[in-house]
Amino acid sequence: MTSLMERLKSSLAEIRKHTDVVPQIGIVLGTGLGGLVDKLDVTVEISYESIPGFQRSTVESHSGKLIFGSINDKQVVAMQGRFHQYEGYSMEEITFPIRLFKLLGVETLLISNAAGGMNPYYKAGDLMLMEDHINLLSDNPLIGPNLDELGPRFPDMSEPYSLRLIELAEKIAMENLIRVHKGVYVAVSGPNLETRAEYRMLRQIGADAVGMSSVPECIVARHMGIEVFGISAITDECFPDALKPANVAEIVRIAGIAEPKMTTIMFELIKRLDRK
Secondary structure: OOOHHHHHHHHHHHHOOOOOOOOOEEEEEOOOOHHHHHHOEEEEEEEHHHOOOOOOOOOOOOOOEEEEEEEOOEEEEEEEOOOOHHHOOOHHHHHHHHHHHHHHOOOEEEEEEEEEEOOOOOOOOOEEEEEEEEEOOOOOOOOOOOOOOOOOOOOOOOOOOOHHHHHHHHHHHHHOOOOEEEEEEEEOOOOOOOOHHHHHHHHHOOOOEEEOOOHHHHHHHHHOOOEEEEEEEEEEEOOHHHOOOOOHHHHHHHHHHHHHHHHHHHHHHHHOOOOO
């Protein structure tokens, strides 16, 4: 069986046929949150299907393209669409693109997602800066042989999301009069949304928002020493005693309302990333 490192190098070789750009920043764009691509000075677009090792994104709102471009002279590579456990993909398949980002040269990873808000102070359309996470996906992308050339067997997770980038994002939000929260994201497998009892349990264990992604990407990025910033668009209010039926169309619609605010924060963050 071909090793993961060999597959990564094969994917890298294919991408290098299209571009020799060394991106400093990697971006993962979640449900309904692809608007940042419009801010990119795009140089190359590569479909996932043409990259060895990449899977097909089966979620309707995920385009399935790897996009290279620049913002304020900073080279960027963006995943327009991600992979999820509920699609039937393994942790290795879900995080393969993040491993590839490292080989491409990425030093900072920006992750976005759509999430349900469980904190009573959150409203649909708000943004949450991810301070921490809880992994309830019943799996971990680091299980199995360790890639010693990429990171340690037991990586530290005391700061999964960069405190300096959170502080910078708060400053940007304040300057642009954007309401943001800071909170804990819990990842569950899905694809069904949660029951009232599950929302109560997730809130009691310390989560402010719930989603079905992002945590595997963060774990793998931190394993490789990549700095991570995460931001959630709160697309529905998950309050057990006032729970209303939710549907994907409405979630995508609310994500579209939150998207311009998220794009502003991500765009400005990228512009200022060299300011330590």
